Amino acid sequence: MEKWKNKIAVITGASSGIGLAILKDLAINGITVIGLARNVETIEYFKNDLGEIKEKIFTRACDVSNVDSLKESFDWIEKEFSCIHILINNAGILHNLSILDSSDEVTEKINSVISTNFTGAVHCARKAIALMKNSNDYGLVVNINSIAGHNVYSGLNISNVYSPTKFALTAFSEILRQELITNGNDKIRVSNLSPGVVKTEIMVRGKIYPSKDTYNDVAHIFAEDISHGVLYLLSTPWNVNVSQITIKPLGER
Numbered sequence: 001m002e003k004w005k006n007k008i009a010v011i012t013g014a015s016s017g018i019g020l021a022i023l024k025d026l027a028i029n030g031i032t033v034i035g036l037a038r039n040v041e042t043i044e045y046f047k048n049d050l051g052e053i054k055e056k057i058f059t060r061a062c063d064v065s066n067v068d069s070l071k072e073s074f075d076w077i078e079k080e081f082s083c084i085h086i087l088i089n090n091a092g093i094l095h096n097l098s099i100l101d102s103s104d105e106v107t108e109k110i111n112s113v114i115s116t117n118f119t120g121a122v123h124c125a126r127k128a129i130a131l132m133k134n135s136n137d138y139g140l141v142v143n144i145n146s147i148a149g150h151n152v153y154s155g156l157n158i159s160n161v162y163s164p165t166k167f168a169l170t171a172f173s174e175i176l177r178q179e180l181i182t183n184g185n186d187k188i189r190v191s192n193l194s195p196g197v198v199k200t201e202i203m204v205r206g207k208i209y210p211s212k213d214t215y216n217d218v219a220h221i222f223a224e225d226i227s228h229g230v231l232y233l234l235s236t237p238w239n240v241n242v243s244q245i246t247i248k249p250l251g252e253r
């Protein structure tokens with residue numbers, strides 16, 4: 001971990017759940033963190049309870065599903081910091097919908113899941129790697145995926161578009177890792193981190209559970225458990241690329 005001290009990380013979806021937990025842990029470990037989200041007020045509010053480490057945390061409003069917003073944010077990062085070393089591609093959404101529903105409302109929801117979970121992650125990785133190259137230092141891209149990016153859970157209305165976006169992200173992680181090698185880059189590593197069920201707001205926003213307190217019928221872990229996975233990725237020696245990591249609650253199949 002020590003070797004990442006004073007390096008610079010960008011975290012997408014840093015205003016809640018897993019992203020917020022990673023933001024805190026990286027800042028505690030001496031990393032300068034730029035948190036991106038549509039609602040950055042939540043991060044600013046959260047920062048106020050963090051004492052001295054709040055000075056390590058910066059925020060910028062960004063909608064990763066919108067290429068103009070994404071470009072504006074990364075241009076700002078380049079202007080303010082010139083380079084970065086870590087990207088945590090974490091922003092993600094799901095919706096409770098049926099793909100057999102042909103309504104315009106569902107068309108819009110499907111498009112928003114794809115443009116947030118997949119194309120948003122692809123464009124963030126492209127922008128972030130360009131800024132990593134500015135530093136000529138070591139770099140790490142962590143794509144926060146899901147067990148739904150490896151297995152299909154049919155009959156679940158949350159899974160039917162969400163899962164294909166996460167499968168695509170699994171493929172993209174490996175393509176990106178190999179493409180960097182093909183282009184002679186031996187400094188930037190790519191990891192695909194796939195959590196099982198984590199007790200966050202995602203299922204509440206997706207209208208699966210009315211609140212986080214009603215998650216009790218499923219085995220779950222917490223955002224901090226996923227953040228510990230990221231700390232593990234940062235703790236490995238420079239010559240190691242952990243390309244796949246799955247973190248499940250004990251008891252989840």
Ligand code: NDP
Nearest residue numbers: 013015016017018038039063064091092146198200201202
């Ligand atoms: P939360 O709903 O708690 O957090 C999601 C974050 O994504 C928020 O900070 C939200 O911020 C941000 N976000 C959503 N849409 C956009 C957008 N268009 N642009 C920028 N930011 C956006 O969910 P989790 O913490 O659970 O989810 C984080 C990641 O973990 C996701 O990729 C999810 O798929 C993955 N995951 C979660 C699991 C779980 O059980 N919780 C299991 C497996 C994977 P804002 O609304 O402010 O923009």
